[in-house]
Amino acid sequence: MIHLDAPTSALLDRLERYAADNDAHAAERSQKMLNLERPTAELVYWLVASSKRSRVLEIGTSNGYSAIWLANALKLNSTDKVISIERDPAKAVAARENLKAASLTQRVEVIEGDATAICESLAGPFDCIFFDADRVSAPAQLAVLLPKLTPDALLLADNALSHPGEIAGYIAAVEATGEFDTLTVPVGKGLHIARRRNAP
């Protein structure tokens, strides 16, 4: 079990209950929160915290559930930060509200818009990218982000097992670089993990 502070744990529990109810009744897929499953969120937290990441980019914020986990994983020093991209304006608003409730406004910047265009505009460097948006645009985002990654960058991508067809292009693009050790962990919807072998 991962121990976060009591207010954060209570907020995450509340968001999980909200998403379970909302996603069960939402008329359209775009209205669902589609948050990480708890075991996947805990693994993401573990990976980011244990490898001491400090410049994290999340693609696909939804209402901020996973961003709260990511930000808690990198609370190491004052410059550590998560940038998170969301194209749905209502979800971006909800994410900012939830991040405020988690006292993480200074730690997470939510940028609204199309992920690929925003990735082009970001300077980097990033030592961790979490891909959790539409999957099919992930190869384009990876291409834009590769020059902005640190030598030991960690790439995480959800839905490796739930949407194998949609994520295949991303996994192939990672492998094609020849620079990453990769692994798919059968947790939740399947977490694809790639760690860049240190460049000389």
Ligand SMILES: C[S@@+](CC[C@H](N)C(=O)[O-])C[C@H]1O[C@@H](n2cnc3c(N)ncnc32)[C@H](O)[C@@H]1O
């Ligand atoms: C699976 S949800 C993200 C869940 C979130 N990471 C969490 O665990 O709390 C995917 C989100 O990505 C957003 N999205 C999908 N494609 C996108 C794109 N091309 N650019 C920006 N956001 C996108 C959707 O609006 C949706 O809110």
